[in-house]
Amino acid sequence: MGQLVFVYGTLRRYERNHHxxxxxxxxxxxAWTKGRLIDTGYDYPAMLLDNDDHVYGELYEVDHDVLKQIDKLEGYQGISETDHYQRTEQLVLSDLGEFKALLYYYPKEVQNTEEIPFGDWRLKKLLDQGTPHYFAYGSCMDHERIEKAGMLTQFKTLGLGLLPEHELRFTVRADDGGRADIVEMSGHQVEGIVYEITEQALKYLYNREGVI
Known part of the structure; x- marks a missing residue:
């Protein structure tokens, strides 16, 4: 078995260093792990290990040669005085279980940096491009409920959506029953509706779904 590595920035899918x-x-x-994500201002993030917030990313199994390439990209040689990033092993969680994985982090805060909302670099990049398309499943496809909130005109239906490698489950408990959720699961797919939404609709969804 190779080495597990957790990536949260430019090594993620669709980012410039994913090759x-x-x-x-x-x-x-x-996948996610404990930490905090900051924007360096140079079109890449840095992770800090100074609190128990969540940083979101992806988990890969790499061989020795790929790990050496990542070390080079991150400026890591194992010499703390000159390394750009430090490297450590930390618990990483996902719908598939818990894993011990390597990750790269900054040892201390950098001046004049901003924290990345929700600890998700991919989400930040999407929001920087404008309001993203929205994939709805479960009660979020209920037009009557959205209309009662006076928000239906903020949702434009683009068509059917299929989310591969995920499964629909009812994992969230409430007084009136369960709530639909999607979890990562190989060989499954979740059906839903893809919408073009406005910024106002995004705020409505954040409030409805309890996004903090």
Whole structure:
């Protein structure tokens, strides 16, 4: 077995350095670990280990040669005085289980940096491009409920959506029953509706779904 590595920035899918992982095994595309994510201002993030917030990313199994390439990209040689990033092993969680994985982090805060909302670099990049398309499943496809909130005109239906490698489950408990959720699961797919939404609709969804 190779080495597990958790990535949260430019090594993620669709980011500019992902080509270094194109031959690596994707273990989980929805993984998270404890820490805090900051924007360096140079079009890449840095992770800090100074609190118990969540940082979201992807988990890969890499061989020795790929790990050396990542070390080079991150400026890591194992010499703390000159390394750009430090490297450590930390517990990473996903819908598929818990894993011990390497990750790269900054040892201390950098001046004049902003924290990345929700600890998710991919989400930040999407929001920087404008309001993203929205994939709805479960009660979020209930037009009557959205209309009662006066928000239906903020949702434009684009068509049927299929989310591969995920499964629909009822994992969230409430007084009136369960709530639909999607979890990562190989060989499954979730059906839903893809919408073009406005910024106002995004705020409505954040409030409805309890996004903090």
């Amino acid at each position: 270094l992982l194109e031959d690596a095994k994707l273990v989980s595309q929805q």
